[in-house]
Amino acid sequence: MSNNKQGNNDFFSGVYEVTKLIPPGRVTTYGAIARFLATGRSARMVGWALNASGGRSEFIPAHRVVNRKGMLTGKHHFGNSSTMRQLLENEGMIIENDIILNFNEKFWDPSSELTDF
DNA sequence: ATTCTGACAGCAA
């Protein structure tokens, strides 16, 4: 089979682009982004890429990316544990116990919204 | 070069 070694740089860039495309007031999941990038089950890498996004001058709305449970798993990486929650609440998210209650309502799937890359 | 970790997700017991 053809082993297409996708440029890892593209992966990171893809994560950044998709993350920036997340509309305000919406959230998506690591798995959704990974799936959208055709990386399949490399959802963990999405989080890793977002981790590097913090060093970017650009504002990456990484707070709009949560796990499939709607839980703010990355809250601890925003400097302050409450920063992520504050940002999400400011955009209309209803968060209880670090979990987005209306996650299903605010979920934004790139594969469904962007249809084509 | 090898090993481990990691902002997840799916499946098994």
Place this chain on the structure above:
DNA sequence: TTTGCTGCCAGAA
């Protein structure tokens, strides 16, 4: 039902 383990891919030590 909940809890735990494995798989995934890349980067860091």
